[in-house]
Amino acid sequence: MPHWGGWDGWAGWGWGLLMMIGMALFWVLIIVGVVLLVRWIWDRSAPPGAGREAALDILQKRYARGEITAEQYREMRRELGSGGAAPA
Numbered sequence: 001m002p003h004w005g006g007w008d009g010w011a012g013w014g015w016g017l018l019m020m021i022g023m024a025l026f027w028v029l030i031i032v033g034v035v036l037l038v039r040w041i042w043d044r045s046a047p048p049g050a051g052r053e054a055a056l057d058i059l060q061k062r063y064a065r066g067e068i069t070a071e072q073y074r075e076m077r078r079e080l081g082s083g084g085a086a087p088a
Contacts, residue, residue: 055080 059080063073 056077059068059073059076062068063070068076
């Protein structure tokens, strides 16, 4: 059998395997890059504060859990500019 380039039959498998791994890695990087790009664009298009709790919601939850007193709740609510009475 002729040997082109001096390679015998098994040497070709090593390069083929390396190329398959390289191609798989290439596509994984492309897919990860597209996913990250879409997430970045999605996050930029969301309105500011979207997905975050409003300060008043956090304050109400802290009061409901008993972390702050009614007086602290009223004062903090006034500072937030909401006014109104504290829950009973």
